[in-house]
Amino acid sequence: MTNVARFAAATALASSLAFLMAGPGFAQGKPSAGGKPSADGKPAAAATKPQDRMVVDARELVYDNDKKTVAAVGDVQILYQGRTIEADRVVYDQANKRVTAVGNARIIESNGSVITGDRFNLTDDFRDGFIDSLRVVNPDKTRFSAPRAERTDGETFIFDKGIYTACEPCKDNPERPPLWQVRSARIIHKKSEQTIYYEDARLEFAGIPMAYIPYMSGPDSTVKRKTGFLAPKFINTSALGFGVGLPYFINLAPNYDLTLTPTYLTRQGLLGQVEWRHRLLNGSYSIRASGIFQQDKDAFLAAPLGPRDKEFRGSLESSGKFFINPRWTIGWNASMSTDRWFYKNYRILNTTLSNTTYLQESISTAYLNGQSPTAWFDLRGYYFQPLNYQDWQKQQPVVLPVLDYDKRIHKPAFFGGELEFNVNVTSLNRDTAAFAELPQQKSYLISTPSYSLYDGCAVYDKNHCLVRGLAGNVSRASAQLSWRRNVIDSFGQIWTPYASLRADVFAISPDTNGIINSRVATIADASDDVFGRVMPAVGLMYRYPFVAKTDWGTHIIEPVAQIVARPNETNSLRVANEDAQSLVFDANNLFEWNGKFSGYDRLEGGTRANVGALYTGRFGKEAYANLLIGQSFQLAGRNSYSSGDLVNTGLDSGLNTDSSDYVARAQISPMKGFFLTGATRLDHSTFEPQRIDAAATYSNTVISTSVGYGRYEPQPDLGIFRRREGLSLSGSLRVAENWRVRGSVLFDLDKYKYDREQWRAAYAAGTATVATYPNTGPFQTASTSLGLNYTDECTVFDVSYSQSYADRQAGATKDTRTIMFRLELRTLGEINYSQNLGATTGDGVSSSN
Template sequence: MLPGVTRMARFAAATALASSLAYVLAFAGSASAQTAPAKPQERMVVDARELVYDNDKKTVSAVGEVQILYQGRTIEADKVTYDQAGKRVIATGNARITESNGTVITGDRFNLTDDFRDGFIDSLRVVNPDKTRFSAPRAERTDGETFIFEKGIYTACEPCKDNPERPPLWQVRSARIIHKKAEQTIYYEDARLEFAGVPLAYIPYMSGPDSTVKRKSGFLSPKFINTGPLGFGVGLPYFINLAPNYDLTLTPTYLTRQGLLGQVEWRHRLVNGSYTVRASGIFQQEKEAFLAAPLGAGDDKFRGSIETNGKFYINPRWNFGWNASMSTDRWFYKNYRILNESLSATTYLQEAISTAYLNGQTSTGWFDLRGYYFQPLTSVDWQKQQPVVLPVLDYNKRIHKPSFLGGELTFNANVTHLTRDAAAFQQLPQQSAFLINGTTSSGTGYNLYDGCAVYQKSTCLVRGLAGNVARATAEVSWRRNFIDPIGQVWTPYASVRADIFSVNPDTTGYPNANVRTIVDTSDEVFGRAMPAIGLMYRYPFVAKTSWGTHIIEPVAQIVARPNETNSLRVANEDAQSLVFDANNLFEWSGKFSGYDRVEGGTRANVGALYTGRFGANAYANLLLGQSYHLGGRNSFATGDLVNTGLDSGLETDKSDIVARAQISPFTGLFFTGATRLNQTTFETQRIDAAATYATSVVTASVGYGRYEPQPSLGIFRRREGLSLNGSVGVTSNWRLRAGVLFDLDKYKYDREVFRTQYTAWLASPSTIAIPKYANGGLFQTASTSFGINYTDECTVFDVSYSQSYADRQSGTTKDTRTVMLRLELRTLGELSYSQNLDTSSTGDGVTSSR
């Protein structure tokens, strides 16, 4: 027998006798030996260049590229010595332990028990599977699950590849770090947070879950707030892990001016869905920081909100859910910075929408039943004019290739019922009168209802009737494509639709008495039927050239319907918005956006479509078309209670010309545009254009919109805007971004306001202050923003500044300038802070002083 084999056999025998476990030693490499079989999880496998047995010291050493596998752990070192008397295993030289979960522990010297569970490690370094790291000059492991790091360092950042000794971006240096795996908790004693090796924060004691934890009770990252009406505030969320499928988060926030703001969030996940309930409330200490009613909530002692959402699956096809929100006043969310998932917020509209729904769908069918409640969140809206919509039922069913017709047969149904307390009137002002918060630009009172005392279509719009309004609609339609031998595509179409309306207006209270001059309250139920037949013709021409493939396709469509009836009796609730463009030029069901209006008469729509492909990635798509009213009554020329259809480009027999273009010359660059041109003068009535460019380094976008006045709809100003947005990656981790929105037509509005105010001052200089002309020039900014972001494997740092300017006609009465800071340290938590730079507020409803 070779000497090396003898030494290895002696090492195997000594180890087997010394250990309290029944080992099976299997040796790979230069030689191997085995004893009696044992359970697989109890087997120890040793691999080394040689084994040395010292009978006097009762030690056995494995020397040279040692690797030992036992109970899922692997130990590697230059030399491993087993002390039979002390039952210790000492590993030196490039020592490493790899746990069964992938954790790698390295050190200069290991002194462990014979099962590798406990012991001391010098110059310890631990790398967990999630790339978090510990290091310490000396560490102790007890009970196989508790690590105590003396003068320990923790970080989630990877070391620098070029200079591993350089401090990571951030690390926690602590006198002692105790990691208790059984508790899944890490404790830090006398710790400080360092960035690039520089201490920035001292923390006497803290603890947090380790990387294996998905849910654990404890404090979350604090939240900070600082505004004029609220003062400085600190919120400390506490998460309570009640069970694997439900939890509770409590967030008390102390505000120096207003006291204690309480917030609670309950989350519950069940087998077939989940739901969430959030509530906030405060007893205000300094009510005078907010305006009194009706401009603010300064009269209220208690203010609060409640929100809830949920979704549950009945089966794979059916689900139901809700998203509801309610607050004590319309300013609460903005004043107290309460995040709400149900808010709809833009520069021109802000409201909380509550809905509950039941939805079912298949590959050919769709069912949706829901209700809506709207709460306005601006000072210019009135709650009693907001409708409660319940129910709204939509059903759609498509049958492909029915046996007796072929093609596609479609069934559509809709039922809508709504009620409101007060009628919503809008008097059409004169072009020179600009309405600002209930007064004209001259400062005189302006009663919205005076001009609607007796309804006249030319001076009064009815946005919604008080009382109850209901409609039921059912429609069946059919169409089929036929392709003749020369490639022409013929698509016949037929449909029939029936509507039943029930209008029960309220003519008492508020301004509802004016309703009796608009609708006939003696005839509450009436109906409407609308059959239609049509034909569409397309003939694509295909050409191939050396530089691309081209498809030119002329399109013509004709649809014949009888005249629309009862358009002035219908309370138009869901079809008030009408934008005529290339997207709805060939819509079979008509160009109205909802069910309350239906297109009547005979109309032809014609156009030409071009599609080009150039190389592998470039393409272009163009559409040019026009619509012609051929017979019957033009539904877009008569309007309704809100004048929908007028000033739309469809009110004449020959419509405006519409066009659309999409062009991408190469990957990353994309142009899109749409326009509507006057049919006789070819002047642009509407322009929407955008260009975007995106690579891994640079992203940029330009947007432009211009819409001509629509006097019949109460819009006397041309609206024109330009937006610029972009970002650039300075390095692989740093990115800069910026954006600006210009109101290109505001200077005209300011000029008209000044002219009216100046005329009023000349007439009464003793009672009216001298007006000031706000001349911002052509490029007046509506909003600006810029920011900087740093992101790597362990850190996210983001700083941004945003500014939105007041637009009183839209309900925003104050400029807002906000700085936001967000710092996320992976595994430690996230810290965010926002500061409003204005001296007054975080939104409407607050006083002008701190």
């Protein structure tokens, strides 16, 4: 057929179908909606919307006047009301008002869904009808198929013996069953309800039935929020029994919802959880509450090691963030529970928790934050709730407020460079002083945890006790104005002069009431509770980079020297050091202008010089190396790091001698994906390593692996009486397409020495025998984990096993072994399950369970 004939046939078919499908209104000579009769009484042409116009393309047109049919034959394509129908042959039956399409037939909906079948029998507007050998592919790659399907009301699909899946067919073998599919006697998809109903359904994996579900329903791919049940949650522990939670989500409005999660536990009864979420124009917030009246309190340890005295246990959590304007935000993240073991016992997930093997606490905060290109403001408060038996709530501070302000002025008049203004105000209150024994020698061989609020310090003695926090109120206000400027001379040398003025005011009101708090009077003089200090400083940094180019790379060698002059630090023993208790001297803080202390409470004094050399090399396109080595010297005045405060911060730091320890770091990448990093601190006289941190990582599309090593010498003045040494290995391997295995192990390389020392002491005391000698080597595992993961476009499957040895300092007597399972089927939901293998006693659970 020529192009002219093809165009004529298409035009004729379009005209014919448009007339035949116009309905009785035109046949009876009545105007359609929007049309008016003309002067001669004939109806005028109705205004036709563009989407209502029919466009037909076909190779030929066949009329049958006897049967009143019009057939389009050959590569037929019809566009009508946003839908496109394609087939080898399309026949319109005027008498029955039906359209039949056969041969490679398919309909493309306006939303992108593609419906294919062997034969379509539809109404004249393509909305309703029957389809044989149906296959539907939605825009989100979900698929339906059925031997026969019916569409009614233009929005309800009924699939007889239907199959649903979100998996793509195998490219090499499309007839092979997908990884998973739902096979159902009937699948009903109601678009108006945005819901899919499954009757007499079976969940199949690789064509093998794995689960039978008489009836279920779920939202279709267009749904983002819909009222209904969510995936169930399972729990099984010795103290709780077996439990099943069934969350019910209530979509109250597009911007707020409610989730109810009742969980029945065979041993403890009904655990209730409710979560409210609300999004507004300028932010959002959420509130979640959990609670249970326990049926079997004997499953837990008695106070103070467990919550056996609690009949009702629960928690309340809330978080929120609101934008006042583009620069200012206000928010909070708060959490409270009836006891410190609730979250762990009942598997309550909480984003405010900071959990590790040795430290567990819930941190609640509220804040006001403002930012601009040159300024930063933050005002907040903190509340800490301990989650292990060792910490005492009365020793936790309530910090309110903490105010930080930073303002930078670039190139100020007359000075140039950069001018910076810093302010910090901190106030906290603590009911009871927090003491720690020095040295704090806790035995890993203790079988029953001890509980002491005073940690061995019956009477305060600076040589035997550390004061980690005073009772009463401690407040401090600090302000600092600093200036620096980079000057490059004609030789390429970089000179950076520096000047600053720092002022602090302290107000300490110790609480001397009670047995414990009476010891505070020997630490801080209650009659002199307000004092201050002023610390001016001037300094200069010198750098001179030398650049060399060779055939194998570019090299930059840069000697660096810095000197800062200050008067002596004052009142170090009167300062309640709350925010500067952590001090790690390494290459990262070697050239810090404000010293090496981590907070405001302590301040470096005297005249100090810091020197070092930096090397940077580039080799080819990918390889590079960066190395720094240096040392610090106390030139004049009193060394702030040799005079310990109430927690001995600065002692055993490598800075407490006039010539500090050597510090060095290295970063090397010999090839793409391969990184070597390391840092160390070496004794200034013996060159023995005091700290070592090293790691090697390599990753590509197939394998990812890392090796880490850490070694830290004892710091007896800080209560750390033994060396800490560990080795970690971790990696993952893609063993097949979509499959990956992973594993990790952490070795405590020094624990076996300590165990043997403890055994010798116990043997000498007659409490141990030769049979109990810890005959172990250095490679004792602190934790291990193994995992298997499968991920593709429709499925995520993950199973893992982890084990960590008992932390006897935290009260645990048995190793923790956990197996976790997760299965996510795209669009259907996910199932998570974890199970502890064996009981522990570090979480308040009775050892008899």
